[in-house]
Amino acid sequence: MKDHISYILNDLGEGRSNYYNAMSPPIIQTSNFVFPTVDTFREAIMDELNAHIYTKGNNPTVEMARKKIAALEGTDDALLFASGTAAISMTIMHCAGQGDHVICVRHPYAWTATVLSKYLVRFGVEYDFVDGSDLEAIEALIKPNTKLLFLESPNTFTYDIQDIEACVALAKQYNLITAMDNSYASPIFQQPAKMGVDIVIHSVTKYINGHSDVVAGVVCSSQKIINKMFVDEFMILGGILPPQEAALILRGLRTLPIRMERIQKSTEYILAKLKGHPKIKRVYYPFDPDFPQYDLARKQMSGCGGLFTIEFDLPDKASVIALVNSIKRWKIAVSWGGHEALMFPIAALHDIPGRDNPHIPWSFVRFYVGLEEPEYLLADLLEAMG
Numbered sequence: 001m002k003d004h005i006s007y008i009l010n011d012l013g014e015g016r017s018n019y020y021n022a023m024s025p026p027i028i029q030t031s032n033f034v035f036p037t038v039d040t041f042r043e044a045i046m047d048e049l050n051a052h053i054y055t056k057g058n059n060p061t062v063e064m065a066r067k068k069i070a071a072l073e074g075t076d077d078a079l080l081f082a083s084g085t086a087a088i089s090m091t092i093m094h095c096a097g098q099g100d101h102v103i104c105v106r107h108p109y110a111w112t113a114t115v116l117s118k119y120l121v122r123f124g125v126e127y128d129f130v131d132g133s134d135l136e137a138i139e140a141l142i143k144p145n146t147k148l149l150f151l152e153s154p155n156t157f158t159y160d161i162q163d164i165e166a167c168v169a170l171a172k173q174y175n176l177i178t179a180m181d182n183s184y185a186s187p188i189f190q191q192p193a194k195m196g197v198d199i200v201i202h203s204v205t206k207y208i209n210g211h212s213d214v215v216a217g218v219v220c221s222s223q224k225i226i227n228k229m230f231v232d233e234f235m236i237l238g239g240i241l242p243p244q245e246a247a248l249i250l251r252g253l254r255t256l257p258i259r260m261e262r263i264q265k266s267t268e269y270i271l272a273k274l275k276g277h278p279k280i281k282r283v284y285y286p287f288d289p290d291f292p293q294y295d296l297a298r299k300q301m302s303g304c305g306g307l308f309t310i311e312f313d314l315p316d317k318a319s320v321i322a323l324v325n326s327i328k329r330w331k332i333a334v335s336w337g338g339h340e341a342l343m344f345p346i347a348a349l350h351d352i353p354g355r356d357n358p359h360i361p362w363s364f365v366r367f368y369v370g371l372e373e374p375e376y377l378l379a380d381l382l383e384a385m386g
């Protein structure tokens with residue numbers, strides 16, 4: 001039962017006898033820790049990832065969140081970062097250096113693409129973007145210097161899915177490391193490490209924290225990779241998570257499974273009622289039976305969450321903008337995964353240099369279902385659509 005979700009969320013990593021048997025852990029708000037003797041100090045320095053020496057390396061509040069998220073993903077350990085983007089950047093930096101080549105799925109999270117195309121190229125890292133559903137296309141790009149296959153399944157506007165086990169098998173054949181951004185599904189609905197992925201990343205900002213009040217990221221992997229990344233990137237680049245944020249994440253984690261269950265049910269209810277609406281051209285949602293990769297989604301994910309995209313059947317950009325402006329309960333914002341329903345109209349990005357997404361047309365609006373009553377959210381959408 002040590003991997004049972006309730007055990008992980010309630011007990012794993014908690015040290016209640018160290019803090020008056022308090023049910024809820026204290027926030028260990030300190031930069032450094034004291035030692036009674038030179039020997040105990042020296043012993044701690046030899047194991048900085050697990051000892052408590054300095055909060056840049058390891059803090060007990062952060063450690064508790066780290067252990068719980070690793071257990072949910074089914075990996076040995078994890079590292080928490082100041083943002084999901086930091087977790088992604090440091091993973092790629094860990095896996096590829098000067099002269100190496102990275103293969104990444106096309107249309108990943110925008111800053112993942114930027115890390116490769118704008119930043120790491122300056123340090124001599126080569127890259128290619130590829131249709132992740134086309135195994136032959138991936139294989140054709142593998143070169144002697146290829147080190148990393150970076151996946152994101154599903155991604156977050158069009159929900160492109162990769163066959164995770166097939167990608168892992170291909171990567172193993174050529175000795176590539178596999179890393180995957182698993183933010184869309186959360187560790188409740190998909191565990192890529194159990195399908196053989198070496199490094200699993202989350203934007204903790206989204207479902208894991210779940211209350212729109214923390215920006216954080218996590219890398220989950222084997223003890224060997226975490227130990228090495230701790231020394232080679234984490235301690236040097238220093239994009240760490242402070243203890244206050246970790247305490248909020250611990251609180252968010254306690255309700256992660258019930259939030260996911262609620263969001264999943266609400267989303268299915270809303271999408272079923274929207275089916276066939278004359279102003280909707282197409283809905284993008286992996287658990288919609290009409291979704292092109294529906295069978296693969298069902299095979300890899302035990303649930304799908306609250307993020308979907310509607311392609312509206314409207315004559316021009318102005319009418320999409322007018323429709324979005326007339327929706328009252330769903331709020332216009334970036335991000336997702338919190339308690340509140342959101343929408344991201346792609347029309348907002350159009351013609352902004354560097355922010356335009358040629359593969360996503362202006363008629364797309366991404367919706368996120370929060371913890372509200374689904375009837376309330378649906379009524380608002382139906383009223384706006386007329």
Ligand SMILES: *Cc1c(COP(=O)(O)O)cnc(C)c1O
Pocket residue numbers: 083084085086109155156181183184202203204205206215216217335
């Ligand atoms: C938001 C997001 C990220 C980045 O996370 P931040 O915490 O905002 O840096 C990475 N991947 C996906 C899929 C995301 O949605």
